[in-house]
Amino acid sequence: MRDPWALAHQRARDAGVTLRPLTTVEDADLVNGIIEATWGGQHLDREVVRALAVSGNVSWGAFDDTGTLIGFVLGWAGVDGDGLHVHSHMLAALPDRRHRGVGEALKLAQRAQALDQGIETARWTFDPLVARNAWLNLGKLGAVIDRFARNFYGSMTDAINAGERSDRFTVAWHLRREPGAHRVVDAPADLLVRTRDPLPRPRLARDRPAHAAVIEVPSEYHDLRGADPMLATEWRDAIADAVEACLDAEMVGAAFDRDRSAYVFAMPEAIEGGV
16 A cells, blocks of 8 residues: 555645645634635534544645645544444535645545544545546545435535435545545446436436446536426436435445446445455
């Protein structure tokens, strides 16, 4: 395994940022600037960043060469039926600095810190319909989807999620594994695909794949939602049905095909090296 901190700082250099721990109430003000630019209508109580830091749950920031915070990651130690993990609750970068590797560098810093503390798993949630987050989580980091819930957070009021059902995947990221995508060795069958209408519509296959399945999603869901909110709801329902079928069959979400904008679910034995 490559040195986790060396890898995190290398990814940060590649993204043109420097990583720094966020530990003060003044840092919380900087974090709130990112939250407002990302979600709108939300803020973090100033004392939270300080309380997390002194309890061993240090948040991390990405700073540009002018010393401006352009992204952050925040989480805390959690316990579930599988034991101790880091719950990585928030990750965000300024809108004009996305898609440049900042989020990956921040997650890798959180990974390195967790491994220093003897924690070997990280978990977090994300919206199944946001393809760019799927690519980061599954394609770059190598997390796997093992849980799903409809309306996970209930009604949300921020600018991105207001008026939507808050369906969420929960992923597990095994931190001692070298970051990177998993490889599914069985050829997956299409379970949910996009039609080629002016706006893509979901089409669910009648037969359920036995070992590995492809679930396509819109490549730019928020654009589709803006153009046709009813179609967006149709997509959310179709994806929920398809994902539940895969998880009920004991598959996990192992990969994200960026070219197809599609999840690949598979039985654990159909994933190279297991999960």
